[in-house]
Amino acid sequence: MNRRPTVPEHVRKLTPYVPGRSIEEAMEGLGLPRAVKLASNENCLGPSPKAVAAMRKALEGVNRYADAGATKLREAIALRWDIPRECVVCGNGSSELILVLAHALLGPGLNAVMSRPSFTLYAKNALAAGAEAREAPLTPEYGHDLKGLLSRCDSHTRLVFVDNPLNPTGAFLTRREVDELERDLPERATLVLDEAYADFSRERLPDLKSLVGKGRTVALKTFSKLYGLAGARAAWMAAPPELAEAANRVRQPFNMSAMAQAGALAALDDIDHVRRTEKAVWEGLEYLAKSLPPLGLKVFPTQANFLMATTGPFTADGLAEGLFRKGVIVRSLSSFGLPDMIRITAGLPEENRELTEGIEALLKDEASDRPAWAARSGPALSGFPGPCGPLPLHGTAPETFSARGRGREGSVARSWACALQLFQLGSADIASDVKPRRGQKIRLPENPALRRSSTDQRITLREIPPRPRIPYGSGNPPTGKSCRGSLSRKDQGNSVPVNLPRFPTP
Numbered sequence: 001m002n003r004r005p006t007v008p009e010h011v012r013k014l015t016p017y018v019p020g021r022s023i024e025e026a027m028e029g030l031g032l033p034r035a036v037k038l039a040s041n042e043n044c045l046g047p048s049p050k051a052v053a054a055m056r057k058a059l060e061g062v063n064r065y066a067d068a069g070a071t072k073l074r075e076a077i078a079l080r081w082d083i084p085r086e087c088v089v090c091g092n093g094s095s096e097l098i099l100v101l102a103h104a105l106l107g108p109g110l111n112a113v114m115s116r117p118s119f120t121l122y123a124k125n126a127l128a129a130g131a132e133a134r135e136a137p138l139t140p141e142y143g144h145d146l147k148g149l150l151s152r153c154d155s156h157t158r159l160v161f162v163d164n165p166l167n168p169t170g171a172f173l174t175r176r177e178v179d180e181l182e183r184d185l186p187e188r189a190t191l192v193l194d195e196a197y198a199d200f201s202r203e204r205l206p207d208l209k210s211l212v213g214k215g216r217t218v219a220l221k222t223f224s225k226l227y228g229l230a231g232a233r234a235a236w237m238a239a240p241p242e243l244a245e246a247a248n249r250v251r252q253p254f255n256m257s258a259m260a261q262a263g264a265l266a267a268l269d270d271i272d273h274v275r276r277t278e279k280a281v282w283e284g285l286e287y288l289a290k291s292l293p294p295l296g297l298k299v300f301p302t303q304a305n306f307l308m309a310t311t312g313p314f315t316a317d318g319l320a321e322g323l324f325r326k327g328v329i330v331r332s333l334s335s336f337g338l339p340d341m342i343r344i345t346a347g348l349p350e351e352n353r354e355l356t357e358g359i360e361a362l363l364k365d366e367a368s369d370r371p372a373w374a375a376r377s378g379p380a381l382s383g384f385p386g387p388c389g390p391l392p393l394h395g396t397a398p399e400t401f402s403a404r405g406r407g408r409e410g411s412v413a414r415s416w417a418c419a420l421q422l423f424q425l426g427s428a429d430i431a432s433d434v435k436p437r438r439g440q441k442i443r444l445p446e447n448p449a450l451r452r453s454s455t456d457q458r459i460t461l462r463e464i465p466p467r468p469r470i471p472y473g474s475g476n477p478p479t480g481k482s483c484r485g486s487l488s489r490k491d492q493g494n495s496v497p498v499n500l501p502r503f504p505t506p
C-alpha cells in the first residue's frame with residue numbers, strides 16, 4: 001500500500017524564503033574578524049535597552065503561558081494611535097499577520113493582488129492559501145503602479161497588498177494616492193497597507209484611525225525595524241472589527257511570546273531609542289546618497305531605512321559577492337528580478353564607510369582587470385587569465401554545476417576557473433595540482449560557507465574535443481584565441497545557464 005503523504009500541487013510550487021546572509025556566515029566562512037550587515041533592514045543601533053530589560057524580566061515567568069490576548073500591549077497601542085482596542089491584533093512578526101490574513105480571507109477561486117517586486121511573503125501566502133497571486137509590475141520609477149494593481153483586481157479579489165514604503169525600492173505612496181487606491185478597489189477587496197518602514201518616512205502618513213474606520217483597510221505595523229526587535233518577533237495590525245475578529249479566529253492563541261509582548265510594550269515607550277534610531281537612519285541615508293553616486297552607483301529616493309542603488313560595472317550578484325568577501329553584507333536584488341540593483345540598509349557611520357571603502361576597492365580591482373572575487377584567492381588561482389564575475393550560488397538543494405568549454409584551451413580553462421571559484425567559496429586552499437578531466441566530477445569539501453545551500457555540491461566538468469591542455473597548476477596561463485564557454489546549474493531537473501558577467505579573451 002502506498003502510504004506516502006500527498007503534498008498538494010499549490011504547496012509543491014512554493015519556494016522557501018531565502019533570508020539574507022548572516023554576519024556569522026561571513027566571519028566563520030571567510031575567516032574574517034568582523035563583518036557588517038546592511039542587508040536585512042534591521043535597526044543599526046540594536047534593540048531598545050528598555051525592551052531588553054523588560055524581556056529579561058519576562059523570562060522569569062516563562063513557565064506560564066503568555067497572555068493570549070496581548071491585553072496590555074493592545075491597550076497601549078490603541079491609546080497611542082487612538083483606535084479601538086478590538087481593532088488591534090498582535091502577531092509573531094508582521095510575516096505571521098500576512099499569513100493569518102491570507103488564511104482568513106483567501107482560498108481556491110479567489111485572488112490577491114500585489115506589486116512585483118514587493119515583499120515576497122504576500123504572493124507566497126496567497127498561494128499557500130490555495131488562492132491566485134496576481135502581480136503588477138512597478139512604474140518606471142520603481143514605485144507601485146496603482147492603475148496596474150487595479151487592473152488586476154476583479155470580483156474574486158479579496159486582498160490587495162501594498163507595502164508603503166515599498167520593499168525593495170523604498171518608493172512611497174502619498175496619503176492621497178492611498179486614499180485613491182482604497183476608493184477604487186472592488187467592493188469585496190481589502191487593502192493591506194504594510195507600514196513596516198513607514199516609521200522612517202518624513203512624509204505625512206495616512207491617518208490610521210480614519211483608514212481603519214472606512215472598513216476596507218488593514219494596516220500592518222512591526223516592532224522589527226524602528227524598535228529593533230526583529231529577533232523577538234512582534235508586530236500588530238489595525239483592522240476593521242469584523243476583520244480583526246476573523247484574524248483572531250485563525251491565529252494561534254499564543255502567537256506572541258511573553259518576552260515579545262513585554263519587549264514591545266517597553267520599546268513603545270522608549271522615545272529616546274526611537275529618536276536616536278531615526279537620526280542614525282536619516283544620517284546614514286544622507287551619507288549613502290552623497291557617497292555612492294561619485295562611485296558610479298545611482299541611488300533612488302527612499303522613505304525607508306534602506307535605499308536601492310545601481311551596481312556600476314558589476315552585476316548585483318557580483319557586487320554583493322565581492323562586498324561579502326570583504327565582510328560587508330548587502331542584498332542583491334537579482335532574486336527580486338532587478339539584476340542590476342542592490343539594497344543597502346542604513347548603518348552606523350563606520351559601517352556605511354566600510355561599505356563605500358569596499359566598493360572603492362572592488363572598483364580598483366575591476367580597473368586593474370583583477371577579478372573582484374579573487375581578492376582572497378590563494379596560490380590556487382594564480383595564473384588565472386582574466387576576470388570572471390562571481391558564480392551566483394543561491395540554490396537551496398544540492399547543486400550540480402556543469403562547466404563546458406568550447407574552442408581552444410583558454411575557454412575550458414576558464415570554465416575550470418569558475419569551478420575553482422566555486423571551490424574558493426568553500427575553501428581557500430584547493431590543491432593547485434587538481435586538473436579537470438573529461439567527465440570528471442569533483443565533490444566540494446564540507447564547508448561552513450556552503451552549509452546553507454548544500455553539503456553535497458558537485459561540479460561536473462565536461463570537455464568538447466579536441467581535448468585541451470589545462471595549464472592550471474603549471475603556472476602557465478592559457479592562450480586560447482576563440483573562447484566560448486558556459487556554465488549551467490540544475491534547477492528542478494532542467495539545465496539552466498549560469499550567467500557569467502565577463503569573459504576573458506586572452
Ligand SMILES: Cc1ncc(COP(=O)(O)O)c(C=O)c1O
Pocket residue numbers: 040041092093094095096119163166167194196197221222223224230234235
Ligand atoms: C515590507 C515588509 N513587511 C513585513 C516584513 C516582515 O517584518 P516582520 O519582522 O514583522 O515579520 C518585512 C521584513 O523585512 C518587510 O520588508
